Structure formats: structure tokens, C-alpha cells
Amino acid sequence: AQSVTQPDIHITVSEGASLELRCNYSYGATPYLFWYVQSPGQGLQLLLKYFSGDTLVQGIKGFEAEFKRSQSSFNLRKPSVHWSDAAEYFCAVGAKGNTGKLIFGQGTTLQVKP
């Protein structure tokens, strides 16, 4: 069955420090992978996505993610975190079939210390 696991429920980093949010997936073929961000009281916004090609993908707001097939991972990174990055981050995989359905991980809450 397709699934997504985000091992870290909550992460706190200092402003200006680097960030890595972990995501592992279970999928029978080449996955379609996404990272979404949810700011407090808001809907989700797409940060980046991976379908094929270069395994390092760039997104909005200075985020990037690397697809590693051997580790079934799609970790999100940012070299220098800003206070405005505090939010909930969701990794997701596109479900097989022609439905548009996304299967989400449990989410990681990012807190940024001044």
C-alpha cells in the first residue's frame, strides 16, 4: 500500500540555521512526490514536487528537496531558515490511478527560535 511517513512530529530550529525535514514513502513504482506547507489558519500551498529527472528539485521560498530512491526518501531542506518559515509541513505522494488523490504524511511542525 502507498504510504508516507514523516518521522519528526515537531522540529525547532534557530533563525538562520539550516533545516532538513524527513520524508519516507512506500510506493510500488516511480512516485510522484510533493511537499506542501500550511501556515496557521491557512490552506496548504505547494512548495515543490518531483516526478522524474534531476533528483534535486528547487521550490519556492528557497526550499529544495532531494529524491533518493535507494532510501525511499524525499527530504526537504533549506540552508537558512527565516522566522516566517514557522508552519506545518506535509510530504505527500500522488496515488496510483487517475484520481488526483494525494496521500499525506502526518506532518512536521516547524518552530523557529529568534
Add this chain to the structure above:
Amino acid sequence: DTAVSQTPKYLVTQMGNDKSIKCEQNLGHDTMYWYKQDSKKFLKIMFSYNNKELIINETVPNRFSPKSPDKAHLNLHINSLELGDSAVYFCASSQGRGPNEKLFFGSGTQLSVL
């Protein structure tokens, strides 16, 4: 203009009542979704429509009934509300229905059943 708008933003009601949440998208997308986010922030799909046709109907109680009068609108009606229905409900849309689709989310409706 908000791309995906849903109303109301907050809904507080008593057990046993019937309520509706409305969603509209002005992106010209063909596919619309309802997702439920529980108190642990876990997101799970409920329904999806493509050009007014129901294409996803997850294991949701019959008390929940989606309606799509046209492809720009997807409403969610809930009968006989229960305490466990308390959650944040997100509407979303996408251009197509493949596993690589970018979803655009509304800002959510926080439903509290007392």
C-alpha cells in the same frame, strides 16, 4: 481574487444538526476535492469530482454528501452531525486528475460540533 474559496470559515453547531460547507474555485479547474484534517493535523481525502462526476468516494459515512452543481463548485452537506465530525475541512482543486497534479487548497472550514 481568492482561487479556492470556501464558506464558512468557522462553523459551530450542536450534535444532530445538518450543515453545509460551500466551495468555489475560479481557476477553471476540472477536478475538485474535499479533505478532512483531524485534530492531529492528519489530512485524508473524502471525495473528488471531475467535471461534476464523482471519482473518489472514500470510506466516509453516508451522512456526508457532496454535491457539484457545476465544475467550479463543490459543496459538502453533513446530516446528523456527531462529535467526531469536528475537524477542519479543506476544499481543493486541480487542473486534471493525474497523480502529478498540483492541488490548490482553500483556507479551510473549522467545524466544531458541541
